[in-house]
Amino acid sequence: DVADIGVTGMAVMGSNLARNFARNGFKVAIHNRSVGKTEKVIDSYGTEGEFYPSESAAEFVASLQKPRVAIIMVKAGGPTDAVIDELAELMDEGDIIVDAGNALYTDTIRRESALREKGLHFVGSGVSGGEEGALNGPSIMPGGTKESYDRLGPMFEKISAHVDGAPCCTHVGADGAGHFVKMVHNGIEYADMQVISEAYDLMSKALGKGASEIGDVFAEWNKGDLESFLIEITAEVLHHQDATSGKPFVDVILDQAAQKGTGAWTVQTALSLGVPVTGIAEATFARSTSGGTAQREAARAVLPAETQQLEISDEAQFVDDLQKALYAAKLVSYSQGFDEIAAGAKEFGWDINLGDMAKIWRGGCIIRAKFLNRITEAYDRNPELALLLADEYFTAEIAKCVPAWRRVVAYAAASGFPVPVFSSTLSYYDAVRAERLPAALVQAQRDYFGAHTYQRVDTEGTFHVEWSEDRRESKQD
Ligand code: 6PG
Secondary structure: OOEOEEEEOOOHHHHHHHHHHHHOOOOEEEEOOOHHHHHHHHHHHHHHOOEEEOOOHHHHHHOEOOOOEEEEOOOOOHHHHHHHHHHHHHOOOOOEEEEOOOOOHHHHHHHHHHHHHOOOEEEEEEEEOHHHHHHHOOEEEEOOOHHHHHHHHHHHHHHOOEEOOEEOEOOOOOOOHHHHHHHHHHHHHHHHHHHHHHHHHHHHHOOOOOHHHHHHHHHHHOOOOOOEHHHHHHHHHHHOEOOOOOOEHHHHOOOOOOOOOHHHHHHHHHHHHOOOOHHHHHHHHHHHHHHOHHHHHHHHHHOOOOOOOOOOOOHHHHHHHHHHHHHHHHHHHHHHHHHHHHHHHHHHOOOOOHHHHHHHOOOOOOOOEOOHHHHHHHHHHOOOOOOHHHOHHHHHHHHHHHHHHHHHHHHHHHHOOOOHHHHHHHHHHHHHOOOOOOHHHHHHHHHHHHOOOEOOOOOOOOEEEOOOOOOOEEEOO
């Protein structure tokens, strides 16, 4: 019982996480259902630090110092439940089981409550940054009890990414809060990736630029407000050439985006909380549209385009417009994502510091970006901020982008190029800032066919009109 921490599940994420702990001076117990993988880690990386390999779950648990900390890094769903059950049987009161995979937060809430009854701590933790991040410093979003964070926090903070000396890890909130925040992180990741792809598509189709030339534009953008990991890797991908065909790599990839489900969870959760995450939703649907081969096949042959090819007189201006539209659309999807976190926190009773979430996303994770500092500052200025976009900094920033954003969306619509995130975020922007919305008419329709009632602009109370009779209005309460 000497190991500081244990990791079970020696696929690449688990083994990289274990190596990260070992490289940071922690004694790490490692375990995998099939022993071969554990041996491979020892053979290849055993010299990186102090590893304690074990062949069985019992041996694994026995090798941990009390209160024990065991991190599970296996497939979400059934496999995670199986490992939790196995470990829980072997552990003692006060021990901590951490699920570091992408679990659905409702599963985490259920598991936390079941293990709490047994006197164990269950921590659902978001870990972002892919294989590279797990090894060299991810962004870590642990939920669970404060007590468990007292034990885990120092270790997690040490192995996490650091920005300006601050760790990209903090206690997010109770039970499922960590996985909830990681889910929204992934939703924002979808929106970022899609809107970047829309900008690429317009440069390719409207300006006829080749992949590498577009890569140059992204590399340039990465020096400004848009500086981020996703813009950086986009430039790299676009500069990459396919070894087999000699063509730009992006041109030989099948245009069907896959998804493992976290984007859909973000949207489903937002729907049930009543939070409009239109950028994330459109990004998720865009992946589904791309994968709908039968529908695309059926549509491609017959649907008329009727486009109006607008002339682009100033190419540099068009590229500049795209950059601004990208920034504005990004601000909207982040604002929507933070709305979802705030709504989730309210619904599930989590005390989540929104500014801290932006802070721990500055490094390590997939959506790491320079501008996240601005989000932290906005919540520092006003922790009760009702809408991120309404913060003075963001208001000023978006104001600089609005005309360009409208030109991009108008251009794309006239030309027949799909821009679901550019356009849905702009529509949201116009809706949320509108003096009056056509929701009034929707309410009237609802009252007409379903007696669903409505409220008036000039009087308190709930009303209904007898539409099928004398059309007299009556007060309902
Ligand atoms: C991260 C990533 C990681 C994973 C996504 C990919 O934060 O490190 O988000 O969790 O790469 O789950 O999701 P899709 O396969 O759905 O694109």
